[in-house]
Amino acid sequence: MDDLTIDDIIGIHSRLIAQVGGDARVLSEAGLHQIVFHVNLSADVFHKAAFVLFSFSAYPPFREGNVQTALCIIKKILDAEDYRIEFGDKELADLVKGVESFSLDIEDLEDQIRKYAQKTTGL
Numbered sequence: 001m002d003d004l005t006i007d008d009i010i011g012i013h014s015r016l017i018a019q020v021g022g023d024a025r026v027l028s029e030a031g032l033h034q035i036v037f038h039v040n041l042s043a044d045v046f047h048k049a050a051f052v053l054f055s056f057s058a059y060p061p062f063r064e065g066n067v068q069t070a071l072c073i074i075k076k077i078l079d080a081e082d083y084r085i086e087f088g089d090k091e092l093a094d095l096v097k098g099v100e101s102f103s104l105d106i107e108d109l110e111d112q113i114r115k116y117a118q119k120t121t122g123l
Helices: 006-020 029-041 045-058 066-079 089-100 106-116
Strands: 083-085 117-119
Touching (some): 006 066, 029 045, 045 066, 066 083, 066 089
């Protein structure tokens, strides 16, 4: 995957908000910089995806649409390595709730993403 940029994140978020509506304002530009820095620093696709979901859930950078934006970014990260992931609504809600309550950490999310991810090459 090419390095993630703030422009990538804002573009994904803007398209999402344009489709579903909501407030597209940025709450934390510093949070966006941290996400980009950490994702680009990590070599492990599952850690990248877990960090994105954790960051967008625990420290939302936007007023609305954070989890949906995180899922779009996770899809992009996993697609680049020929993985796909399908969370059911309940599974995703449980993961986000666990992050928001700080009962799940990044390693827990990474384990769950590994559990739900499937390699797409050759399918």
